[in-house]
Amino acid sequence: MMRDTTENIPFAISQFSPAQLREALRKMHLIRLFEEGAEESYMRGLIHGTMHLSIGQEASAVATCMELTDADKITSTHRGHGHCIAKGADVGRMFAEFFGKETGYCHGRGGSMHIADVKTGNLGANGIVGGGLPIAVGAALTAKRLGRDDVTVCFFGDGANNEGAFHEALNMAAIWKLPVIFVCENNKYGMSTAAAYATAVPNIADRAVAYSMPGVTVDGNDFSAVAEALHEAIARARAGEGPSLVENLTYRWRGHSKSDRNRYRTKDEIEEWMTRDPIARFRAELIAHGVLGEAEADAVEVEAKDAVAAGIEFARQSPTPAVTEVTKFVHAEVAA
Amino acid sequence: MNAQVQIDAEVRELSYAEAIREAMAIALESDPAVVLMGEDIGTYGGAFQVTGDLIDRFGPERVMDTPISELGGAGVAVGAALTGLKPIFEFQFSDFAALAMEQIVNQAAKLRYMLGGEAEVPVVFRMPSGSGTGAAAQHSQSFEAWFGHVPGLKVVQPSTPAEAKGLLLAALADPDPVIVFEHKLLYKMKGPVPAGHYITPIGKAAVVRPGQHVTIVASAIMVHRALEAALRLAKEGIEAEVIDLRTVRPLDRETIIASVKKTGKLLCVYEGVKTLGVGAEISALVAESEAFDYLDAPIQRLGGAEAPIPYNPDLERAAVPQSPDIERVARQLAKGEV
Known part of the structure; x- marks a missing residue:
């Protein structure tokens, strides 16, 4: 790295403009507040089914997507609300989808686990662990075959790294040198099963060696560390040098889903991780380096709160799909 | 195109x-x-x-x-x-x-x-x-x-x-x-x-042999086995109508129902395992349709055996419908022996 390290300026501060950094902080707040809003709506019976919250993992989602454009693709996971917002989705249409409304991103057919926004390059969350891994490789293949320079970021969790799809996908991305970045959000548990128990290597990034690609493990709650790792991986992908694996170590504050009683981890562990709040850390960093003042940082959070309140209201007032249209969207509609 | x-x-x-x-x-x-x-x-x-x-x-x-x-x-x-x-x-x-x-x-x-x-x-x-x-x-x-x-x-x-x-x-x-x-x-x-580009429409079956005594709905290689059986039956005066299914999903209900209304007899022939197979769906769609009133005999199915496909060639042949099987069941149907 050529940048000046004498003043200990974090990578992200030197790499991005104040406006970009402010927007990143807003998105991190938006993710947390969106999920808190979704959780509250669930408790009040406005949302049915289940959801997988990523509260505590906001830096990973936003920092990973910092350098992506709408032409770049992501594939996401069952814990994908953060990725969706980071890639540019509108929280009103997201809430509408959670509420099962026709105005939702999937017209009420997908819900939390299938939320997507193809226009911003988000190819969708996925209800199947590891489901998005080969799909991401396919998206990268398209870019290469059609001579485009867009890249694909494939989010997955520590649980997915023991799926066969992970190994098949990484191998194919490597042999074909495809522009894809595999981003593992290692939050220590696949549902209740500890990654330390279920995975034969100490770091999931160690598995990159088996597929001849760079692998790096970073503090996933450190915005700048994630952004720096992605900067290098994206540059490598755009240059046609092939895939990379980045492992963001993070932690989910909530349970796996709404049915989780947290029997597999201690209260102490959860509370310890809550002291490493990625949003508070990033905010403090921006203030310390003079990017934002306290008042402006507060204003960013208020902006996000207003967006969430407006989003919930939009969702509540939106129409539900007609039950006569249960088979709509199964196939392309044939022109008469 | x-x-x-x-x-x-x-x-x-x-x-x-x-x-x-x-x-x-x-x-x-x-x-x-x-x-x-x-x-x-x-x-x-x-x-x-x-x-x-x-x-x-x-x-x-x-x-x-x-x-x-x-x-x-x-x-x-x-x-x-x-x-x-x-x-x-x-x-x-x-x-x-x-x-x-x-x-x-x-x-x-x-x-x-x-x-x-x-x-x-x-x-x-x-x-x-x-x-x-x-x-x-x-x-x-x-x-x-x-x-x-x-x-x-x-x-x-x-x-x-x-x-x-x-x-x-x-x-x-x-x-x-x-x-x-x-x-x-x-x-x-x-x-x-x-030569050149053309399309065989998805969702359309084809009547590959017209007949008035019994309808045989078959797919893939079973179409050829059904046609062979139909040739032999014709020598006995039994005219089988053979439908080449072509598409399993979506099924061509119209062609199947029209044929059964004409013949009043239905035999489904498919290579997949008989239970819960393609012929079960065809039988059900006919039974649920207006063609039900035209049926003169119970619907018959010939499908794969309730076993994995075996190695021994005699066993392998016995595991899926063959032309003589189709001929036998179609004849029984046509003669009212079912």
């Missing part, structure tokens, strides 16, 4: 495998988004020599050998289809698609729906299928009913070289995922095939 067979098109004798290869060559020539993917489809030419010399004509970027990674390979095809390519993915044997059910059933079939119509997956999966090659239980199955059970998929089963070409070109033109079951015993069968 041409939606009809050109009447003046040059017609040649091609094998079923050559007809499929010709369809793929037309697609590769006319659309830069088309790519072929699969195991050993390049220099080797495919396990059944269907891709043949296409790698020499179109190069390894359009005719891509995949590692032996059925799940991952199918998923790459799904992701490529989702983002602008039109992949034709060959499974070496349809049995190996069991390794890729996740990507076919959970992803390809459902993406359009899950995303509320905001995305499409125009992928074609080619699956060499069926028994009769002595390859035993893991290389001989007929999975049409498995995939036919999944909303979001279309499933076709060509029985002739001309159909094999036309249905593959129809599958490619379709914006949704289509599974093409190619019967291995038909690859070397020759037949007239029009």
Whole structure:
């Protein structure tokens, strides 16, 4: 790295403009507040089914997507609300989808686990662990075959790294040198099963060696560390040098889903991780380096709160799909 | 693109495998988004020599050998289809698609729906299928009913070289995922095939032999076994109407119901396991339709045995319907002996 390290300026501060950094902080707040809003709506019976919250993992989602454009693709996971917002989705249409409304991103057919926004390059969350891994490789293949320079970021969790799809996908991305970045959000548990128990290597990034690609493990709650790792991986992908694996170590504050009683981890562990709040850390960093003042940082959070309140209201007032249209969207509609 | 067979098109004798290869060559020539993917489809030419010399004509970027990674390979095809390519993915044997059910059933079939119509997956999966090659239980199955059970998929089963070409070109033109079951015993069968681009419509069955005494609905190689049986029955004055199903999903209700209303007798013949198979669905749709009142005899089914496909050739033949079986049951139906 050529940048000046004498003043200990974090990578992200030197790499991005104040406006970009402010927007990143807003998105991190938006993710947390969106999920808190979704959780509250669930408790009040406005949302049915289940959801997988990523509260505590906001830096990973936003920092990973910092350098992506709408032409770049992501594939996401069952814990994908953060990725969706980071890639540019509108929280009103997201809430509408959670509420099962026709105005939702999937017209009420997908819900939390299938939320997507193809226009911003988000190819969708996925209800199947590891489901998005080969799909991401396919998206990268398209870019290469059609001579485009867009890249694909494939989010997955520590649980997915023991799926066969992970190994098949990484191998194919490597042999074909495809522009894809595999981003593992290692939050220590696949549902209740500890990654330390279920995975034969100490770091999931160690598995990159088996597929001849760079692998790096970073503090996933450190915005700048994630952004720096992605900067290098994206540059490598755009240059046609092939895939990379980045492992963001993070932690989910909530349970796996709404049915989780947290029997597999201690209260102490959860509370310890809550002291490493990625949003508070990033905010403090921006203030310390003079990017934002306290008042402006507060204003960013208020902006996000207003967006969430407006989003919930939009969702509540939106129409539900007609039950006569249960088979709509199964196939392309044939022109008469 | 041409939606009809050109009447003046040059017609040649091609094998079923050559007809499929010709369809793929037309697609590769006319659309830069088309790519072929699969195991050993390049220099080797495919396990059944269907891709043949296409790698020499179109190069390894359009005719891509995949590692032996059925799940991952199918998923790459799904992701490529989702983002602008039109992949034709060959499974070496349809049995190996069991390794890729996740990507076919959970992803390809459902993406359009899950995303509320905001995305499409125009992928074609080619699956060499069926028994009769002595390859035993893991290389001989007929999975049409498995995939036919999944909303979001279309499933076709060509029985002739001309159909094999036309249905593959129809599958490619379709914006949704289509599974093409190619019967291995038909690859070397020759037949007239029009030159150039044409489409055999998905969802349309064909009455390949008209008759008034009994309706036989068959697919893939069973069409030929049914036609052989019908020829012998004709010598006894029994005229069987043979319907080539062509598409398992969506089923052509109209053609089936019209035929049963005419004959009053229905025999379903299919190679997949009899229980919960394609013939069960055809029987049910007839029983639920206005054709029920026209039935003069109980509906009959001939399907695969309730066993894996065995190795011993006599056992293997006994495990799936053969022409004499079809002849016997059709005769019983026609004579009111059922």
